[in-house]
Amino acid sequence: MEIFFQVLIDGLVIGAFYSLIALGYTMVYGIIKLLNFAHGDLYMIGAFVGFTLLSLFTGDGGVNTGILGLGVVFIGTMIIVGFLGMGIERIAYRPLLLAPRLSILITAIGVSLSLEYSSMIGWGASYKVYPIKLPNDGIQLLGTQISFAQMGMIVLSALLMLGLRLFIDKTIYGKAMRAIALDQTACSLMGVNVHRIIALTFFIGAFLAAGAGIMSGIYYGTINFLMGFTIGLKAFTAAVLGGIGNITGAMLGGLVLGILEAFGTFYMGGSWKDVLAFGILILFLVFKPTGILGAKEMERM
Amino acid sequence: MKRYSIVTIGFILFLSLLLSACSSDSSSGGKNSGSEILVGVLLPVTGNNATDGKDMLNAMEMAVEKINNDGGVLDKKLKLEVADDACDPQTATAAANKLVSKKVVAVVGGYCSGSTLPASGVFHNANIPMIVAAANSSELPEQGYDSLFLINGLVPDQAKTGADYFNDKGAKNIVLIHDNSAYAKNLADFAQKSVEENGGKVIGFEAINPEEKDFGSLMTKLKSLNPDGTYFTGYYAAGGLMLKQFKEKGVPGFFMVGDGSYSPDIISIAGAENANDLLVTATPTANFIPGAEAFVEEYKSKYDLSPGPFSALSNNGVNLLADALKRAESTEFEALKKALKDTKGFEGIGQVIEFSEQNTLSQSNFHIMKVVNGEFTLEK
Numbered sequence A: 001m002e003i004f005f006q007v008l009i010d011g012l013v014i015g016a017f018y019s020l021i022a023l024g025y026t027m028v029y030g031i032i033k034l035l036n037f038a039h040g041d042l043y044m045i046g047a048f049v050g051f052t053l054l055s056l057f058t059g060d061g062g063v064n065t066g067i068l069g070l071g072v073v074f075i076g077t078m079i080i081v082g083f084l085g086m087g088i089e090r091i092a093y094r095p096l097l098l099a100p101r102l103s104i105l106i107t108a109i110g111v112s113l114s115l116e117y118s119s120m121i122g123w124g125a126s127y128k129v130y131p132i133k134l135p136n137d138g139i140q141l142l143g144t145q146i147s148f149a150q151m152g153m154i155v156l157s158a159l160l161m162l163g164l165r166l167f168i169d170k171t172i173y174g175k176a177m178r179a180i181a182l183d184q185t186a187c188s189l190m191g192v193n194v195h196r197i198i199a200l201t202f203f204i205g206a207f208l209a210a211g212a213g214i215m216s217g218i219y220y221g222t223i224n225f226l227m228g229f230t231i232g233l234k235a236f237t238a239a240v241l242g243g244i245g246n247i248t249g250a251m252l253g254g255l256v257l258g259i260l261e262a263f264g265t266f267y268m269g270g271s272w273k274d275v276l277a278f279g280i281l282i283l284f285l286v287f288k289p290t291g292i293l294g295a296k297e298m299e300r301m
Numbered sequence B: 001m002k003r004y005s006i007v008t009i010g011f012i013l014f015l016s017l018l019l020s021a022c023s024s025d026s027s028s029g030g031k032n033s034g035s036e037i038l039v040g041v042l043l044p045v046t047g048n049n050a051t052d053g054k055d056m057l058n059a060m061e062m063a064v065e066k067i068n069n070d071g072g073v074l075d076k077k078l079k080l081e082v083a084d085d086a087c088d089p090q091t092a093t094a095a096a097n098k099l100v101s102k103k104v105v106a107v108v109g110g111y112c113s114g115s116t117l118p119a120s121g122v123f124h125n126a127n128i129p130m131i132v133a134a135a136n137s138s139e140l141p142e143q144g145y146d147s148l149f150l151i152n153g154l155v156p157d158q159a160k161t162g163a164d165y166f167n168d169k170g171a172k173n174i175v176l177i178h179d180n181s182a183y184a185k186n187l188a189d190f191a192q193k194s195v196e197e198n199g200g201k202v203i204g205f206e207a208i209n210p211e212e213k214d215f216g217s218l219m220t221k222l223k224s225l226n227p228d229g230t231y232f233t234g235y236y237a238a239g240g241l242m243l244k245q246f247k248e249k250g251v252p253g254f255f256m257v258g259d260g261s262y263s264p265d266i267i268s269i270a271g272a273e274n275a276n277d278l279l280v281t282a283t284p285t286a287n288f289i290p291g292a293e294a295f296v297e298e299y300k301s302k303y304d305l306s307p308g309p310f311s312a313l314s315n316n317g318v319n320l321l322a323d324a325l326k327r328a329e330s331t332e333f334e335a336l337k338k339a340l341k342d343t344k345g346f347e348g349i350g351q352v353i354e355f356s357e358q359n360t361l362s363q364s365n366f367h368i369m370k371v372v373n374g375e376f377t378l379e380k
Helices: A002-032 A039-057 A067-096 A101-123 A148-170 A172-182 A184-189 A194-220 A227-242 A247-268 A270-287 B002-027 B050-069 B089-101 B113-125 B155-168 B182-197 B216-225 B236-249 B265-270 B293-303 B311-328 B333-341
Strands: A138-141 A144-147 B036-043 B077-084 B106-109 B130-132 B148-150 B173-178 B201-207 B229-232 B254-257 B279-282 B346-348 B351-353 B367-372 B375-378
Touching: A002 A039, A002 A144, A002 A148, A002 A172, A002 A194, A002 A227, A002 A247, A002 B216, A039 A067, A039 A101, A039 A194, A039 A227, A067 A101, A067 A194, A101 A227, A138 A148, A144 A148, A148 A172, A148 A194, A148 A247, A172 A184, A172 A194, A184 A194, A194 A227, A227 A247, A227 A270, A247 A270, A247 B216, A270 B201, B036 B050, B036 B089, B036 B311, B050 B077, B050 B106, B050 B293, B050 B311, B077 B089, B089 B113, B106 B311, B113 B130, B113 B148, B130 B311, B155 B182, B155 B229, B155 B254, B155 B279, B155 B367, B173 B182, B173 B216, B182 B201, B201 B216, B216 B236, B229 B236, B236 B254, B236 B265, B293 B311, B311 B333, B311 B346, B311 B351
Parallel strands: B036 B077, B036 B106, B106 B130, B130 B148, B173 B201, B173 B229, B229 B254, B254 B279
Antiparallel strands: A138 A144, B279 B367, B346 B351, B367 B375
């Protein structure tokens, strides 16, 4: 039983990362029906910007950064990458909003490659080691060992997701986003500034991805310019699994995928975990194409 | 994404091939009849592996200089004729043909197995003996060429070195992990064989995706298996992360990695506190070889950098060839081949060279390295 809980915790940690990135995919898809394949790379950029800020602010390599300094770096990174996300939307996607979906999809792949290889030029191709190391202290719970770092990751991503849910449900901007997802033309006729709301969506998506990137850098310790590719693919899978376009679905999809992978690794072996996870995805798409939560909420987002 | 870069590299290589093919014609006409013996060198001196290639070339030039200062071989001076294989099979074949047309008496070199394989066939057909200094795919001896000699240990040797160390330390229950690359899988397969031959038991045979960072559930699984030793055969980026999570989860037993992870980066990625007692199966760089101090000093003073992982082997390769030429008393193919084959107890830097039936080392040159206080040290 202890093993069961331990594997569950392992799955939750990786699932939290998937969820945070899946949110960006699902929000953008919900609003403009675009699969933003560059999204995984914003996660990578977040990790690198955080790395640079940490190295800058704390001359000695960031070893003595307190919680406060870390918080400043976190927020700073997320805002910078958020604006980058907005910039990408302005330059690469907005001119193509009325073009066929395929053109904008190809553009997204182009943006993804540009981000990857400009990071390679800027930060180098080799693995960078994050200047901060988390202590390995933790507690015993139900016979499982959970480190404070793991708890922090899970709590932090839960808070970010909760904040997003509240933002979308309770604020006027959230209402505008939901409205645009339903009908763009009607929204602009009703005086909603559609472009601004779309830009805001990109900002929030990039903001969350950057948060996940910097968390991953601190938690795992290494970053490199291709780190966004695989996790972007997994997060996209999570978004589809949860029901693409559905915010709660993306959160749930990420956690489910993480837990599936963890149990796949444990009970079937490392080489089988992707077979298990993606096999279940295929079954879902065949028998319930809208994903776990897709059909329940008719309204997108 | 990957395809794109491969196409680009292929195109560039194609261009450079054209250029080198054009330039090689101008200075043909090899001469062994005069006062020089021409020795071919096949190495990647351009491209991704140029760093190691140049290290090897430096070490060969050092050996040649020393031999010539001591009076040369058969009253002649040795002279190196370098051909760049760029670690690419097509370029390597063209480079090998160039060396054949220059009428070299033998070839030393070979870094990437992929490019050494086709080149060795060219030399075999042209009756030119080749001493392979670094490349160590088991496919090389499997070709059955009797004039191809390998002085670097092969994958089975490495696997055996690791398994024997576990056995010596009483570690019987072993977990093997590879990263789905051909090399790492091959090493893990041989390690399984060696562990079982030693009477040990492989209690887990796992694979990871090297692009991922989270090995949490795998480490939970390992912990529940309670292994005496864990051997990861992949590369340092995943190896460092795995080592870190291995220690954080508190998995018991030794943690050992293969030579793909023999890099100081594995220590910085895992963190010095986690890397302590890390074991590596590798052919040590010259710095760690007892008795190689003079070589290391000379190399440093000459090139202003530390010898690379294959410098000692390359130096040994040239010296072995000189020794064989002296024993053969001729540069003629059959005599030289026989002299190389009959090598007995040739003492190079860090290895004693004798050949098995398949012209591979009869005595492995793999060692166990251990990390102590954040530095690699020679353990065994």
